[in-house]
Amino acid sequence: MAKEQGQKVVAQNKKARHDYHVEDTWEAGMVLQGTEVKSLRMGRASLVDGFAEVDGGEVWLLGVHIPEYTQGTWTNHAARRRRKLLLNRAEIDKIERKVADKGYTLVPLSLYFKDGRAKVEIALAKGKKSWDKRHTIAEREANREKQVELGRRLKGRA
Incomplete structure (x- = not known):
């Protein structure tokens, strides 16, 4: 099977740019379960209520809805579980310092596949x-x- 090339957008948070002043963006990988990847490949996800937080030196994505995979069995995932984001230590430290400022938050802007890997674009934003x-x-x-x-x-x- 040939390796995937290019970028395939799964979901976008169009309302985020309307509700927030976006100041800085980062691309992060995601730690996903197998049924989550299959559900994303079917093009099913919602970023509307999503946000990210820094907890214990790690960045977590919360509130993002990836529906259960229809052909999944007992190994299916929870639709709104916490998902770990993969970033460099320097990026995490920079994000943590900026989020500590009053009024800033991390919001997901888009969820996509880049060269076969699931990625999320998160933004530092102020309401x-x-x-x-x-x-x-x-x-x-x-x-x-x-x-x-x-x-x-x-x-x-x-």
Whole structure:
């Protein structure tokens, strides 16, 4: 069997960029059980309620829902169990220092396979206030209107 190449996205947390100011990101491997990998290969996962924490010098992923594998037997996994993330010691220390600051958290942005290995992209993020969210939406709509107007002018319809 040939080795997998490239990147296959399983799940993305689109709401994370809306709810948080993302400051820094890291790619981490995951310690998974066999049925979890099979379930992920079927494209089934949800990062909506997920977050990560540093505990005892290790980074753990919590709240991520990987549903049970349908053909699994008694060896099936729990859908929302704690999963260990694989990072370098220097990265873990850097994350731990930054998370210690008030208001920062670790959120998963995407879950994917890279060259056949399950990876998760985690981000150091700070929660947005409701006025920040409204400001972001207004900015996005203004940019969209600019692009539409620019397109009209280029086509000679202005």
